[in-house]
Amino acid sequence: MPLLRDWFDLRVYHGAVDSWVHHGGRLYDYRVPGTTYGFTYPPFAALAMLPMSLLGLRATIVVALLLDLVALAAVLRILVGPGWRGHGWYGCVLGACALALFEPLRDTFSFGQVNILLLALVLADAWLLANGRARWAGVGIGIAAAVKLTPALFIGLLLLARRWRAAAVASAVTAAATALAARAAPDASRFYWTEALWDTNRVGRLDYVSNQSLQGILARLGVADRPVWAVAVLLTLCVWAFRTRRAVVAGEWTTAFALTALTACLVSPITWVHHLVWLLPSFAVLVRTGHPRIAGALYAVLCTSVVWLWFDDASGVDGFLGGNTYTWITLGLLLWLPAGQLPAERARLRRTATARAPAPSPAAPAITPVAGHAAPPSGGFGATAAGTAAGWAAGPAAGRAAGLTRGASSEPTGSTRPSASNPQSSSSRASSYTAKPPPA
Numbered sequence: 001m002p003l004l005r006d007w008f009d010l011r012v013y014h015g016a017v018d019s020w021v022h023h024g025g026r027l028y029d030y031r032v033p034g035t036t037y038g039f040t041y042p043p044f045a046a047l048a049m050l051p052m053s054l055l056g057l058r059a060t061i062v063v064a065l066l067l068d069l070v071a072l073a074a075v076l077r078i079l080v081g082p083g084w085r086g087h088g089w090y091g092c093v094l095g096a097c098a099l100a101l102f103e104p105l106r107d108t109f110s111f112g113q114v115n116i117l118l119l120a121l122v123l124a125d126a127w128l129l130a131n132g133r134a135r136w137a138g139v140g141i142g143i144a145a146a147v148k149l150t151p152a153l154f155i156g157l158l159l160l161a162r163r164w165r166a167a168a169v170a171s172a173v174t175a176a177a178t179a180l181a182a183r184a185a186p187d188a189s190r191f192y193w194t195e196a197l198w199d200t201n202r203v204g205r206l207d208y209v210s211n212q213s214l215q216g217i218l219a220r221l222g223v224a225d226r227p228v229w230a231v232a233v234l235l236t237l238c239v240w241a242f243r244t245r246r247a248v249v250a251g252e253w254t255t256a257f258a259l260t261a262l263t264a265c266l267v268s269p270i271t272w273v274h275h276l277v278w279l280l281p282s283f284a285v286l287v288r289t290g291h292p293r294i295a296g297a298l299y300a301v302l303c304t305s306v307v308w309l310w311f312d313d314a315s316g317v318d319g320f321l322g323g324n325t326y327t328w329i330t331l332g333l334l335l336w337l338p339a340g341q342l343p344a345e346r347a348r349l350r351r352t353a354t355a356r357a358p359a360p361s362p363a364a365p366a367i368t369p370v371a372g373h374a375a376p377p378s379g380g381f382g383a384t385a386a387g388t389a390a391g392w393a394a395g396p397a398a399g400r401a402a403g404l405t406r407g408a409s410s411e412p413t414g415s416t417r418p419s420a421s422n423p424q425s426s427s428s429r430a431s432s433y434t435a436k437p438p439p440a
Contacts, residue, residue, distance in 0.1 A: 007061050010112020012037055014052045014060050021053040027188040028196050040202055043181035043188045044146045064112050071120035078123045079284040101303040107274035115277045118144040122154055130253045138166040142173025150264045157260045160241060161248040203270055209311050212326040213271035220314045233267045239334060247339045255339050258282040262334045276326060282333045289338040298329055
């Protein structure tokens with residue numbers, strides 16, 4: 001993996017912070033030698049990366065690798081739950097091998113990207129909400145949104161769920177982090193929010209095949225009209241709001257967070273392939289709801305790097321279908337990911353099951369649970385969804401008592417060469433996807 005992407009993005013972070021701190025350079029003026037790539041995150045992200053200025057590049061790579069591994073372990077623990085122990089060490093090793101094949105994850109590691117760290121922060125909030133520990137919920141989402149803009153959509157999820165306190169905490173944390181960055185680096189903050197944020201050329205070409213967002217599809221079709229993209233985003237957000245609200249009412253936090261992650265990938269102007277680590281919660285939902293074969297098939301496609309077959313020419317029907325394969329998977333999951341049943345439907349099913357159940361045997365009388373003693377929850381992140389739907393119907397307080405379940409972007413990794421007259425066709429590889437980027 002190190003030889004595949006050569007820690008390119010991590011070298012951008014380290015070089016920009018080192019130049020900013022030790023050489024008096026401006027944060028957003030730095031470029032990796034021989035390339036046109038520089039720092040593109042909000043200024044707070046640079047503040048969070050300041051410890052890099054105390055380390056050399058190799059030490060930074062080691063620390064980043066360890067942090068990514070810890071974050072990945074946390075994500076898996078939240079999504080899978082304690083049930084992983086039942087598979088033994090052999091099963092865990094096989095699972096690790098499967099994860100290593102997942103293209104978005106291996107690219108996140110080999111680029112030295114921050115996606116898995118942000119996913120861990122967001123899912124930590126989901127775990128807090130799902131387990132009735134909402135006091136600190138929102139902090140992780142707030143930090144993630146301050147480092148990168150797309151996780152801010154999870155604040156919208158909290159609003160849809162009517163978790164007002166968590167939404168307020170997330171918003172306050174994001175605002176406080178942004179204000180801290182503005183105070184510590186006023187010039188960098190002013191430049192980012194007034195110029196860099198709106199300059200997509202700093203990030204990469206929208207029609208680059210790695211951009212697996214709705215904007216990427218339109219760019220590869222040669223559609224440059226912003227209103228068309230805005231309509232597509234609005235329709236996607238409407239679908240997200242409807243399906244997410246249904247999952248929230250049903251008490252399925254896993255599904256709600258998975259749907260939000262899918263939507264963030266779709267509506268972001270640029271979603272590089274390595275951003276699709278945000279699809280991992282969706283696979284957990286598919287397995288939990290009894291669709292392991294579908295999860296396995298989609299996961300296998302995302303291990304193939306199939307979109308790169310259309311790197312040079314994404315024109316034609318085959319390019320439209322194949323070159324956007326990962327976007328179609330993301331969109332399909334948003335539309336058809338099982339969102340559970342509404343509380344009314346569940347109540348009807350419970351009444352039907354009760355009516356059909358045989359009467360208790362006199363030899364084995366029913367046992368009445370002692371008041372005040374609830375059965376402990378079992379399973380992982382989404383194991384208690386069925387038992388908490390009534391809590392959501394009764395309100396947030398009752399939901400917390402029941403133990404609720406819980407269910408993109410600007411990156412210096414795309415090609416920045418000028419678009420050809422036909423943006424569907426290109427003939428040179430992007431510098432960020434080679435081990436040795438060509439000189440600018």
